[in-house]
Amino acid sequence: MKRRLEGKTALVTGASRGIGAGIVRVMAGEGATVLAADLTKDGAVGDVQSVVLDVTSAEQWEVCAERIRDQFGRLDILVNNAGIVANTSVEDTTLEDWRRVMRVNLDAVFMGCKAMLPLLRVAGQANPSGASVINVSSTMGISALPNQSAYGTSKAGVRHLSKLLAVEWAEAGYNIRVNSIHPGTTRTPMLEQAAEIWARDFTAEGTVEAGLKALAGMAPLNRIGSPEGIGYAATFLASDESAYVTGIELPVDGGYLAR
Numbered sequence: 001m002k003r004r005l006e007g008k009t010a011l012v013t014g015a016s017r018g019i020g021a022g023i024v025r026v027m028a029g030e031g032a033t034v035l036a037a038d039l040t041k042d043g044a045v046g047d048v049q050s051v052v053l054d055v056t057s058a059e060q061w062e063v064c065a066e067r068i069r070d071q072f073g074r075l076d077i078l079v080n081n082a083g084i085v086a087n088t089s090v091e092d093t094t095l096e097d098w099r100r101v102m103r104v105n106l107d108a109v110f111m112g113c114k115a116m117l118p119l120l121r122v123a124g125q126a127n128p129s130g131a132s133v134i135n136v137s138s139t140m141g142i143s144a145l146p147n148q149s150a151y152g153t154s155k156a157g158v159r160h161l162s163k164l165l166a167v168e169w170a171e172a173g174y175n176i177r178v179n180s181i182h183p184g185t186t187r188t189p190m191l192e193q194a195a196e197i198w199a200r201d202f203t204a205e206g207t208v209e210a211g212l213k214a215l216a217g218m219a220p221l222n223r224i225g226s227p228e229g230i231g232y233a234a235t236f237l238a239s240d241e242s243a244y245v246t247g248i249e250l251p252v253d254g255g256y257l258a259r
């Protein structure tokens with residue numbers, strides 16, 4: 001049987017660890033040719049091709065686009081996943097902290113979509129089911145929590161930019177679908193960092209395990225999600241199974257946003 005992403009080329013940012021690495025594993029397993037991009041080549045997953053790409057650099061996006069143009073002539077799947085957190089209140093966030101989060105989480109999604117547009121257009125014209133852009137936002141881009149001011153605002157921007165591009169590129173006739181995924185608490189190095197802060201501020205024990213338990217309890221399912229779980233959701237949005245799906249926000253959050 002044909003694998004779900006057979007014949008497709010995918011670029012995944014922030015791919016060395018956590019959710020990005022989970023997406024790479026699932027997409028490669030479904031037959032995609034995956035380019036795994038991150039700040040360095042350390043920690044690249046399996047035998048996929050790795051690319052050094054700081055998503056905040058317009059020049060590096062152009063170099064990456066050239067490489068994909070030369071090697072494949074088109075890009076079927078773009079996953080904008082790279083992201084950083086800043087667990088601070090508005091009061092404690094400096095303008096530089098704010099801008100740093102916006103640069104990585106939001107400006108880079110804009111830059112990546114622009115740089116890859118010509119290659120996505122080629123794929124959109126070649127495949128009736130369309131090329132696919134998947135932007136990794138967060139539940140925090142929809143629902144507000146204290147200490148998530150810069151992060152939550154950047155992720156709300158990612159959600160809206162995704163919808164805007166979905167409409168703009170559909171109406172332009174490019175046949176490029178754009179959707180956002182909204183992970184809830186997902187077991188990654190980023191979450192472990194957040195758990196430390198949660199443990200300190202909100203649990204009696206103060207340990208990382210207690211922090212993780214408290215974070216798990218925020219979701220009705222009362223457990224933490226896996227990077228592969230985000231990979232499966234991304235694979236659906238990347239595959240021809242979702243040919244008529246564009247402009248949606250897909251939570252993978254154990255029911256957190258359903259409350």
Ligand SMILES: NC(=O)c1ccc[n+]([C@@H]2O[C@H](COP(=O)([O-])OP(=O)(O)OC[C@H]3O[C@@H](n4cnc5c(N)ncnc54)[C@H](O)[C@@H]3O)[C@@H](O)[C@H]2O)c1
Pocket residue numbers: 013014015016017018019020037038039053054055056081082083084104136137138139182183184185186187188189190191
């Ligand atoms: N883990 C969660 O619970 C959770 C929940 C909601 C949303 N998210 C989002 O999922 C995405 C991945 O998160 P994660 O938990 O895997 O984080 P992580 O910190 O474990 O991994 C992030 C990866 O992005 C890379 N990265 C950071 N800045 C970069 C840059 N400028 N250029 C290229 N790569 C860069 C890092 O090197 C790292 O490999 C992020 O956008 C995050 O906001 C995570």
